[in-house]
Every structure is written in structure tokens, then in C-alpha cells.
Amino acid sequence: MYITPNQYAKTFQDIKRSSLSHSTCKLVIFVSCLDVDALCAAKILSLLLRKELIQYQLIPTTGYSDLKLHYDKLDSEVTNIILIGCGAMLDLEGFFDVNPEEFLGDNSTTNGHTIDNDTELELDAVKTDNFALTRKIYVVDGHRPWNLDNLFGSAMVVCLDNGYIDGNLNEEKEAYNVLVEMSDSEDEDEDEGHNQNGHADDDQEGDKTDADDENDESSVSTSRKGVKSINEDKIQTYYNQSSTIASSCSITVYALVSAIGETNVDNLWLGIVGASGFDCSIFVDEVRRFSTDSGIHMERGTYLPLLRHSSLYDALLYNWIDGDKRIHKILAKMGVPIVAAKQQWQYLDPPIKNKLPGLLKKYLPELPQVEIFYRCGVTSMDVFVSLTALLETGVGLNNTSANSIDHGDLEDENELIRREIKSRESSYIRNFWSAFDSVSSFGISNNIGLEKGITAAKLVQKELFQTIKYIIEQKLIKNLKVYRLCILKDESSHLGFDNPVLLIKLSNRIMDYLKQQTLKPLVVAAELSNTYFVLGMGINNAFSKISGAQMKKDFFEASLVEIKKEDLAPFLEQLTFNL
Numbered sequence: 419m420y421i422t423p424n425q426y427a428k429t430f431q432d433i434k435r436s437s438l439s440h441s442t443c444k445l446v447i448f449v450s451c452l453d454v455d456a457l458c459a460a461k462i463l464s465l466l467l468r469k470e471l472i473q474y475q476l477i478p479t480t481g482y483s484d485l486k487l488h489y490d491k492l493d494s495e496v497t498n499i500i501l502i503g504c505g506a507m508l509d510l511e512g513f514f515d516v517n518p519e520e521f522l523g524d525n526s527t528t529n530g531h532t533i534d535n536d537t538e539l540e541l542d543a544v545k546t547d548n549f550a551l552t553r554k555i556y557v558v559d560g561h562r563p564w565n566l567d568n569l570f571g572s573a574m575v576v577c578l579d580n581g582y583i584d585g586n587l588n589e590e591k592e593a594y595n596v597l598v599e600m601s602d603s604e605d606e607d608e609d610e611g612h613n614q615n616g617h618a619d620d621d622q623e624g625d626k627t628d629a630d631d632e633n634d635e636s637s638v639s640t641s642r643k644g645v646k647s648i649n650e651d652k653i654q655t656y657y658n659q660s661s662t663i664a665s666s667c668s669i670t671v672y673a674l675v676s677a678i679g680e681t682n683v684d685n686l687w688l689g690i691v692g693a694s695g696f697d698c699s700i701f702v703d704e705v706r707r708f709s710t711d712s713g714i715h716m717e718r719g720t721y722l723p724l725l726r727h728s729s730l731y732d733a734l735l736y737n738w739i740d741g742d743k744r745i746h747k748i749l750a751k752m753g754v755p756i757v758a759a760k761q762q763w764q765y766l767d768p769p770i771k772n773k774l775p776g777l778l779k780k781y782l783p784e785l786p787q788v789e790i791f792y793r794c795g796v797t798s799m800d801v802f803v804s805l806t807a808l809l810e811t812g813v814g815l816n817n818t819s820a821n822s823i824d825h826g827d828l829e830d831e832n833e834l835i836r837r838e839i840k841s842r843e844s845s846y847i848r849n850f851w852s853a854f855d856s857v858s859s860f861g862i863s864n865n866i867g868l869e870k871g872i873t874a875a876k877l878v879q880k881e882l883f884q885t886i887k888y889i890i891e892q893k894l895i896k897n898l899k900v901y902r903l904c905i906l907k908d909e910s911s912h913l914g915f916d917n918p919v920l921l922i923k924l925s926n927r928i929m930d931y932l933k934q935q936t937l938k939p940l941v942v943a944a945e946l947s948n949t950y951f952v953l954g955m956g957i958n959n960a961f962s963k964i965s966g967a968q969m970k971k972d973f974f975e976a977s978l979v980e981i982k983k984e985d986l987a988p989f990l991e992q993l994t995f996n997l
Contacts, residue, residue: 444495804868906944
């Protein structure tokens with residue numbers, strides 16, 4: 419089932435009522451550990467739960483296998499599970515292998531009827547919002563497309579929606595319900611057939627012959643098949659669309675907090691930071707409502723990543739592939755001397771600083787105008803970039819790279835790969851907690867976590883620029899028949915692309931560069947020690963159709979897989995036929 423914002427308050431009260439306990443933890447939050455938006459959403463929710471004195475457990479997860487492993491370990495007393503940044507694209511009842519009928523509460527009521535252990539009642543025969551289930555799974559996730567079984571076929575799974583479903587998925591809802599009804603009808607017909615044992619009524623009135631009955635049945639069967647096929651096609655078309663992240667988890671959780679009247683400046687700032695990769699215009703009225711006393715200020719202008727933590731020259735250079743020549747031309751048109759442009763932001767002449775927003779708008783019109791939010795001199799988008807860098811690098815932690823693990827005389831390649839993956843995923847978790855702890859004080863001066871994140875972000879920004887430049891100079895992007903392919907070897911970059919966040923960022927930058935040319939799907943394969951990360955941009959669900967190759971399809975990002983080196987060629991060959 420799904421709920422809209424006008425139901426958020428009631429939903430939270432249900433969670434609160436069923437989670438309060440003095441002895442056991444009844445609420446568990448699973449959060450994607452590679453997503454800044456999910457991290458900020460989890461932070462907002464954790465602050466709310468602490469204020470409400472609700473015990474909870476927060477568990478960062480690296481992928482679906484990790485999620486399933488942690489779910490299977492849950493105590494039977496857990497009543498509420500919240501998934502942040504994951505779960506929207508899965509049939510969760512099937513994935514977790516749960517039967518909602520096993521979680522019906524004793525003596526619960528629905529539509530005036532009492533349900534007890536001796537009553538046989540199908541869950542889909544009553545209204546789902548009237549069930550007294552002893553466990554529910556709540557989904558806060560921007561990944562799309564939604565799994566329709568979660569939305570329209572489950573009483574146990576509750577998806578938090580921003581109003582998109584009622585406005586855009588009416589056809590899919592109708593098709594889904596038609597198919598469910600047809601399936602139920604077929605089951606009933608089958609049961610009746612078994613009960614009749616094939617015996618006809620000898621006393622049947624009328625002049626119809628057996629041939630007439632067969633013709634009628636054939637006509638009805640043909641019609642049913644046609645209806646079924648049409649609706650199946652609608653569902654399949656919906657699932658065939660490209661996987662994407664369509665909404666912000668932080669905005670959804672902030673809407674939940676707003677619905678119960680528990681908004682504050684810290685929650686607002688976390689929501690803005692988490693949603694920095696999305697449209698933040700929704701927060702404009704919120705900032706005005708809190709007034710200037712909040713310490714959050716905003717302006718509309720051109721955002722250049724890390725401008726206030728580097729120089730104008732570097733901020734311009736690292737956001738284009740064209741290099742120095744274009745930057746020099748832009749600066750000449752602006753009337754900004756190169757020497758001044760290379761000074762750190764804090765030392766740049768005030769007259770240039772004051773004119774810069776207008777100059778950027780005039781001479782760089784291709785850059786979008788966005789709402790820029792400030793707190794204590796730091797922009798929300800720079801905080802977002804800083805958190806991303808902490809997830810990517812885990813600055814300040816003694817992380818052990820999978821490539822540096824001492825494997826001794828281990829000869830089993832599969833076991834070697836398994837250990838490397840385990841070590842890599844452990845680093846993801848450590849990086850998450852580093853970022854999670856840092857975000858608590860973002861916007862406050864003398865924030866060590868923020869400073870480390872900014873330093874790491876500047877380094878990543880520079881190395882990413884040099885990597886893309888190397889890719890272009892070495893012509894590593896191959897224009898194939900149906901897609902573009904870029905294979906990165908170890909020597910391609912000083913950055914290690916064993917973190918999916920880095921690879922996604924690189925691929926997005928390459929796609930921005932390729933927009934100047936004929937747009938095709940892009941596939942980027944990054945070499946690791948014994949495997950490849952393979953990321954597809956604009957490939958719809960082509961990865962899911964590939965079989966045979968040894969792949970790890972475990973990431974919350976549907977278009978990312980990990981495959982053995984020797985399987986790369988057959989994988990790409992199959993991909994060509996499936997696009």
C-alpha cells in the first residue's frame with residue numbers, strides 16, 4: 419500500500435504507538451550507506467525519534483544481500499522496519515520471504531469482524547488500512563520505478579509517496595488490479611472444475627449443444643487472453659523504463675516531520691543538504707517561515723562547487739573539460755585578471771566578489787540558476803559535496819583497501835574475490851559512520867569533519883577532472899553501434915573506483931560531456947583487482963536480461979554490477995543484443 423502526505427501524521431503516530439517499549443527495541447531503520455540523501459534523511463528521523471524517546475536501531479547496508487542478512491537476524495519483537503534509500507524497486511514481501519498472515523495480531527478487528535487464530539481470512543479480502551499487523555515495513559526511497567506489488571498488493575509494506583502515484587500511475591494501478599482479479603477468477607474456476615469432476619447435469623434445460631458450449635467458452639477464453647495481454651503489456655512497459663532516482667528521501671522525511679509539527683532549524687538544514695542533488699525550491703518558503711533568526715540565508719544564483727573553499731580559477735576549470743583556454747577567454751570577458759582569479763576565495767577583491775553573480779549569469783548562461791542556501795558561511799551544496807567525499811574516501815579513518823589485503827597463499831579466485839568484496843563493503847560502512855557523525859554539527863564553525871570532507875572533496879574534484887581529461891585525450895570512449903563504452907584500467911586514474919559513488923560521479927561527468935554529441939547509452943567499466951565495476955547510464959533494464967556471466971547484482975543502484983574480469987567481454991556482447 420502507499421500513503422500520501424496528508425496521511426503522514428497518522429502513520430507516524432502508528433509507528434510511535436507500536437514502537438514504544440521500556441525493554442526491547444521495536445523499531446529498526448535500514449539505510450543505504452552510499453547515499454548522502456538517505457544519510458541526511460536517517461539523521462532527521464533519528465533526531466525525531468530521540469526527542470520522542472523511541473528506541474531504535476540504525477543499520478547502514480551496502481546492498482540487497484546485506485539488507486536481507488540483517489533482516490533475517492531481526493528479533494521477533496520488532497514491529498516496525500523503515501527502509502531509507504532502498505526497497506522501492508523490490509517486491510519486499512517476496513524478497514524478505516514473509517507471509518503477512520503470520521503477523522496478524524490476536525483479536526484484531528477489521529470491518530467489524532473479529533480476527534483470531536482460528537479464523538481463516540485472506541488479507542486481500544479486506545481493507546489493508548484496517549489490519550492490526552504486528553509488523554509493518556515502511557519505504558522511503560527515491561529509486562524508480564516503484565514495484566507495483568508494494569503499492570497495490572501488500573498490506574504489510576507501506577510506501578511513502580509525495581502524490582506522484584495518484585497523479586501518474588492510474589493506468590498501471592488499473593492494469594495491476596485487473597490482472598489480480600483475473601488471477602483470482604482463474605483460481606476459482608480451477609477449484610470449481612475440480613469439485614465438479616467433469617460431470618454435466620443430465621437434466622439441463624435448453625437446446626444448446628456441446629458444440630455451442632465449446633464455442634462460447636472459446637470466445638470467452640480468447641477475450642480474457644486479449645485483456646490479460648493488454649494489461650500485462652502496460653505493466654511491462656512501466657517496468658522497462660530506465661531506473662532513476664526521482665525524488666529525495668530527505669524531502670519525504672522532512673514532510674513527515676512537518677506533518678507532526680516537529681520542524682526545527684537543524685531538521686530544515688539537514689533536509690536542504692540531503693536534497694541538494696534535487697530541486698530545493700520546496701525549502702524556500704520554509705526558510706522564510708523561520709526568518710533570518712534561523713541562521714540560514716538564501717539567494718538565487720549560479721553555483722560553482724567548492725568556490726568558497728578554493729579559487730575562482732579552479733572552480734571554473736574543474737567544472738569543464740575544455741581546459742585552460744576556455745577559462746582564460748571567460749575570465750577576459752568578465753574582466754577578471756588571471757592573477758586575481760587564482761587567489762583563494764577569502765583573498766579575492768571584494769568588488770570582484772560583489773560583481774561575480776551577475777558576471778556568471780551573463781557570460782555563462784548555460785549554467786542553471788539555483789537556490790543557494792548558506793549557514794555559517796557554508797553552502798548546503800558544499801556540505802553535500804563534503805559528505806559525498808567522506809562516503810567516497812572515509813577521510814580520517816584507518817581504512818584498509820581491498821587491494822592491500824594480505825591474502826597469503828590463497829589460490830581460490832572466488833574466495834579471494836569474496837574477501838575483497840567483504841573488505842570493500844566494510845570500508846563503506848566505516849565511511850558512512852564518519853559522514854553521519856560529521857553531519858550532526860555541519861553549519862557550526864570549527865567543524866573538523868566538515869574541514870576534512872572539504873579537503874577530500876577538493877582532491878576528488880581535481881583527480882576526477884584529470885581522469886576525464888585523460889579519458890578524452892586517450893580516446894577511451896568507444897562509439898559502438900548501440901551504446902558508448904569506456905573501460906578504465908588501473909593506470910587510467912589516481913582515484914580508486916572501488917567505491918560506486920566515485921564511479922557514478924565520473925559517469926555523470928562523462929555524460930555531461932557527451933551531451934554535445936549524439937546521445938547514446940553509456941557503459942563505464944572500472945577495473946578492480948580481480949573484477950570490474952560496470953555502470954550503465956540510460957540502458958533501461960538491459961542488465962537484468964543478461965545471464966551466464968558471473969555477476970554480483972546486489973547494489974541499490976540497479977544499473978551497477980560487478981563481474982569477473984574474464985566475463986567482461988561476454989557480458990558486453992550480451993548487452994549489445996539486449997539494447
